[in-house]
Amino acid sequence: MHDSPDLGDRRDAVCVVGAGASGLTAIKNLRELGxxxxxxxxxxSVGGAWNWxxxxxxxxxxxxxxxxxPLTEFPDFPMPDSWPDYPHHSQVLTYLERYAAHFGLVDHIWFGMEVVSAVPTxxxxxxxxxxxxxxxxxxTQRYAAVIVANGHNWDPLKPEIPGEFRGRVIHASAYKDPAVLRGRKVLVVGGGNTGCDIAVEAAQQATKVWHSTRRGYWYAPKYVFGRPADQxxxxxxxxxxxxxxxxxxxxxxxxxxxxDLTRYGLPAPDxxxxxxxxxxxxxxxxxxxHGKILxxxxxxxxxxxxVVLADGRRIEPDLVITATGYRPRFEFLDPALLAADEDGRPDLHLHTFARRTPTLAVVGLLQPDSGVLPLAHWQSVAVARWLRLRLSEPERAAAIQAKESTRPVGSWSRRKVVPSRxxxxxxxxxxxxxxVESLLNQMESAS
Known part of the structure; x- marks a missing residue:
């Protein structure tokens, strides 16, 4: 590693922000196209959200x-067959470290360096x-393009609850070890996967557990017909x-x-x-x-x-854990570049390409019904091929950009989802x- 990157103009080089899973696959696929x-x-160190x-x-x-x-691993770097169906987070980190070493990615990463501003020229x-x-x-250095891979699960979205609570309140982002639950009465707020997982851990450690949910959800088992449900x-x-x-x-x-979990008191899905x-x-x-979660x-x-509940009941927990999610945050970019709304949610084609700025892309900003890593891989492949096409055939690239940037979200995303943040x-x-394959085919025929 060098002591510091060269100053000045990096010409056709690409700047990648973040060395988590999405950043690593972006580096690899950009390097493979030269x-x-x-x-x-x-x-x-590498790992992003998976490095606790x-x-x-x-x-x-x-x-x-x-x-x-199988639905989480990168398509060109499988996880070991000896690993369990649902690996532990330490195994995922090991996997990402091996991925970085196998493809020689660490030489292209400047650790301990934060991007504080990215401005188009x-x-x-x-x-x-x-x-x-x-x-x-x-x-300050000049780059041909910027790929944002800084993740979307690091800026906690904390609920605004009126009043004052004398007990302890933490966001799920601050929850690290079940020791904090032992011997306590715990209220978990939030019905997503994290909230449910923490409620289950609390059921095994705390003296009493309440689980607060705003709406009903569909709860699926991890296994169906003897196979992982997502398969x-x-x-x-x-x-x-x-x-x-x-x-x-x-x-x-x-x-x-x-x-039917409504018989335990959970609301019906809306x-x-x-x-x-x-x-x-x-x-x-x-x-x-078993009555361990109420x-x-x-x-x-x-x-x-x-804590006063919506139905007027009062409960007295010692600890409140708010598993209320995260907000996307790109503090080094002008929100207008991503056409972001007031909640910071960008309007990106395929959740990847900035519609008005052809040399700006985001990798990994997805919530799929599978693992994110395979999708981030193909996102970054598309980004790399797009940037290469801009250099080799700029007019064809501009035509594809004009066509793709006007496609509505419903053409590639779920047409109907729960109206929530x-x-x-x-x-x-x-x-x-x-x-994504359709876009890749268009670029292939153009090259």
Whole structure:
């Protein structure tokens, strides 16, 4: 490694922000098409969210994948066959470290360096300003393109609950070890996968557990017919079964496995299957059935030692854990470059390409019904080929850009999702990959 990157103009080189899973695959695929790459990572090692030593990692001690191994691994770097169906987070980190070593990616990463500003230039390039996370002077370099891979699970979205609570309140991002649960009365707020996983851990450690959910969800087991549930769903998607038939099969399967959880006090789903990110948890029904998790409605306010619920009930937990998600954040970019709304959600073609800025792309900003890594791989392949086409055939590239940038979200994303802040980037992985393949075919025929 060099002591510091060269100053000045990096010409056709590409700047990648972040060395998590998405950043690593972006480096690899850009390098394979001949690009010079400088990746800036604010931490001192690779792994991003999967490296729980990092300050911004949401991973806690008991975290496992909720997507199975074959649907999580990169297509050109399989996980070991000896690993379990749902690997532990430490195995995922090991996998990413091996991926970086195998493809020689570390030589292109500047650790302990944070991108503080990225500004487009008149000629379509970028001026990128970086600074050491340990302090020191900043420096600005010119790049041909910027690929953002800084993740979307690091800026906690904390609920605004009126009143004052005398107990302890933490966001799920600060939850790291079940020791904090032992001997306590715990309220978990949030019905997503993280909230359900933490509620299950609390059921095994705490003296009492309440689980507050705002709406009803569809709860799927991790295994169906002896196979990981996402592999069964993947088969149905590849057969191109109509959505209504898949929804009927989903409801039927859940009825035969998980059962009707409303009898324990959970609210009924207010949407159809596949209109939200699935809750995959085989242990939640077990602990509900044993009375170890008590479902309660939304929290309306705090009142001293008590938490007031939407139905007027009062409970007195010692600890409140808010598993209320994260917001996308790109503080080094002008929001207008991503056409971001007031909640910071960008309007990107294929959740990847900036519609108005051809040399700006985001990798990994997805919520699929499978693992993110394979989709991030093909996103970065598309980005690399797009940037190469701009150099080799700029007029054809401009024509493809004009056509693709006007395609509506519904042409490649889920047409109907739960109207909430956290479901806006939901995709069915098979349909999404078909759309990426269509773009790749257009670029292939143009080259």
């Amino acid at each position: 690009f010079q790459v400088d990746c800036y990572e604010r931490e001192t 030593r990092h300050d911004r990692s949401p991973v806690y001690a008991g975290t496992h994948l909720i997507s199975s191994r 008149e000629d379509g390039g970028w001026e990128v300003t970086t600074q050491s996370t340990g302090g020191g002077s900043s420096r 069964v769903n993947d088969r149905l998607l590849k057969y191109r079964l109509p959505l209504r038939l898949r929804q009927w099969l989903y409801r039927r399967t859940v009825g035969l496995t998980t059962g 949407h159809q299957p596949y209109e939200s990110h699935p809750i995959v948890n085989s242990q939640l029904p077990y602990f509900l059935g 479902p309660v409605p939304d929290v309306s306010s705090y009142d001293g030692n008590a 956290r479901h806006w980037f939901e995709v069915d992985h098979v349909d999404y990959l078909r759309s």
